[in-house]
Amino acid sequence: MSAAFHEPTTIAEAVAILATEPDVCCLAGGQSLVAALNTRSFAAPTLVSLQRIEELRGLRRGADGSVTVGAMTTHRDVARADCFQAGQEIVPQAAAHIAHPAVRTMGTIGGSICHADPAADYPGVLAACGATVTLVNARGQRELAASDFFVDFLTTAVEPDEMVTAITFPPMPEGTRGIYEKFCRSEGDFATVSVALILGMHDGRCAFARVALGGCGPTPVRAPEAETRLIGSRLDDDDISSASNLLCSRAAPQSDVRGSAEYRLMLVPRLLVRALDRARRRP
Amino acid sequence: MSADIPIKLSVNGEDRNIFVTPTRTLLETLREDLDLTGTKCGCNQGVCGSCTVFCDGLPIRACLALAVTMRGREIVTIEGAHPGDMLSVVQQAFVDAGAVQCGFCIPGMIVSATALLQETQTPSDHDIREALSGNLCRCTGYAKIVAAVSLAARRLNGTVGGAT
Numbered sequence: 001m002s003a004a005f006h007e008p009t010t011i012a013e014a015v016a017i018l019a020t021e022p023d024v025c026c027l028a029g030g031q032s033l034v035a036a037l038n039t040r041s042f043a044a045p046t047l048v049s050l051q052r053i054e055e056l057r058g059l060r061r062g063a064d065g066s067v068t069v070g071a072m073t074t075h076r077d078v079a080r081a082d083c084f085q086a087g088q089e090i091v092p093q094a095a096a097h098i099a100h101p102a103v104r105t106m107g108t109i110g111g112s113i114c115h116a117d118p119a120a121d122y123p124g125v126l127a128a129c130g131a132t133v134t135l136v137n138a139r140g141q142r143e144l145a146a147s148d149f150f151v152d153f154l155t156t157a158v159e160p161d162e163m164v165t166a167i168t169f170p171p172m173p174e175g176t177r178g179i180y181e182k183f184c185r186s187e188g189d190f191a192t193v194s195v196a197l198i199l200g201m202h203d204g205r206c207a208f209a210r211v212a213l214g215g216c217g218p219t220p221v222r223a224p225e226a227e228t229r230l231i232g233s234r235l236d237d238d239d240i241s242s243a244s245n246l247l248c249s250r251a252a253p254q255s256d257v258r259g260s261a262e263y264r265l266m267l268v269p270r271l272l273v274r275a276l277d278r279a280r281r282r283p
Numbered sequence: 284m285s286a287d288i289p290i291k292l293s294v295n296g297e298d299r300n301i302f303v304t305p306t307r308t309l310l311e312t313l314r315e316d317l318d319l320t321g322t323k324c325g326c327n328q329g330v331c332g333s334c335t336v337f338c339d340g341l342p343i344r345a346c347l348a349l350a351v352t353m354r355g356r357e358i359v360t361i362e363g364a365h366p367g368d369m370l371s372v373v374q375q376a377f378v379d380a381g382a383v384q385c386g387f388c389i390p391g392m393i394v395s396a397t398a399l400l401q402e403t404q405t406p407s408d409h410d411i412r413e414a415l416s417g418n419l420c421r422c423t424g425y426a427k428i429v430a431a432v433s434l435a436a437r438r439l440n441g442t443v444g445g446a447t
């Protein structure tokens with residue numbers, strides 16, 4: 001026995017199906033969902049494929065400098081996009097580091113954040129950018145900050161009758177640079193630890209800093225006090241090491257096949273140094 | 284319970300009409316419904332790369348694509364290599380470089396390598412290794428595989444001659 005399949009072509013049709021069908025689930029690129037179905041360890045839900053909804057694809061730059069990415073935009077398309085500016089370039093950088101070319105052809109930003117694997121690349125980037133996620137159901141629309149969207153390990157604030165339609169990355173201050181530093185066992189693997197950094201310098205001092213960690217807890221880790229510690233400093237060894245300590249005290253990594261919790265905490269200061277070095281090196 | 288869904292897709296240039304259940308993967312369809320067994324099932328989790336095929340010109344994992352979503356798409360598998368085309372040049376380079384050991388991973392390797400060469404004419408060994416990082420060879424014959432892709436690149440851009 002297998003479940004039913006729907007292939008709507010508009011958001012309105014899709015949310016109408018989500019509102020009425022029991023045990024229903026969106027299918028985006030299938031790069032996590034189909035892998036799970038292939039294990040045959042649970043009964044297949046009714047699938048609503050979002051692949052034919054054209055209004056969910058593509059990137060748009062707003063007049064205010066924000067960039068809105070449709071939920072069904074593939075990792076490949078984000079990695080190749082040229083509409084991201086100061087600081088926001090961390091988004092295509094991270095997309096280019098997700099998995100392998102064949103997975104990037106199909107996998108989408110909406111699917112990635114809804115799956116909410118703490119070792120995935122987008123969650124930390126959304127957190128560092130202060131991105132907002134747009135959710136829609138049959139009754140209306142709401143916007144959530146990344147910090148409210150990611151709730152727990154593989155758990156988001158998306159309700160069963162809701163779908164994500166877009167992610168909006170706000171403009172960052174002029175002159176800032178975004179750096180995504182991913183540490184993984186081999187090219188294309190999920191991160192052991194990742195650091196998403198947006199940095200602005202002025203006269204040799206740090207004028208703007210946003211940092212988020214991936215792979216260091218059930219949801220992306222941010223530490224406003226670490227950012228405060230960096231801002232105004234010259235980013236000397238002492239500054240970086242106390243900011244790292246502040247970040248680590250917020251982190252709650254698990255031990256798994258990619259590394260022990262202790263090892264992950266050891267990676268944090270090293271990756272932060274690398275990210276800060278890359279951000280300060282002129283392009 | 285739902286009846287099988289009819290879909291029409293193009294496989295190696297030929298239109299195929301088939302019936303599929305919602306959870307049938309493209310990989311199962313290729314191997315079991317269409318008898319195209321060149322595409323291999325290794326992990327069925329998207330990790331090993333043995334099932335990599337082209338969909339509308341781009342590489343995808345056939346094990347992670349539901350057949351029912353492939354309506355109207357153009358699929359090209361290793362069986363779709365024709366004398367003279369890029370897929371076949373890459374295939375021949377694998378033969379000439381002695382890059383094939385047990386052969387199980389090779390169809391996926393050839394598709395991933397061809398996808399790389401469509402975008403990069405003169406890849407470095409590093410580019411090749413990165414592009415093939417999602418294709419596992421359990422014989423661990425990577426050195427000759429990288430040499431084969433490099434040979435294919437040189438044949439395609441005319442810096443060396445060679446059979447196709």
Ligand SMILES: Cc1cc2nc3c(=O)[nH]c(=O)nc-3n(C[C@H](O)[C@H](O)[C@H](O)COP(=O)(O)OP(=O)(O)OC[C@H]3O[C@@H](n4cnc5c(N)ncnc54)[C@H](O)[C@@H]3O)c2cc1C
Nearest residue numbers: 028029030031032033099107108111112114120121164329
């Ligand atoms: C071999 C391999 C390596 C990988 N490596 C990495 C990596 O290094 N880094 C990384 O970040 N990721 C990695 N991934 C995961 C990949 O990025 C997936 O693309 C992603 O996790 C899921 O995206 P998808 O579009 O395929 O979603 P799907 O698998 O289709 O869906 C995932 C989940 O999200 C739900 N969903 C999807 N879209 C929506 C929506 N718009 N609204 C509501 N719910 C929705 C689905 O119902 C499902 O529960 C890897 C995957 C594979 C197979």
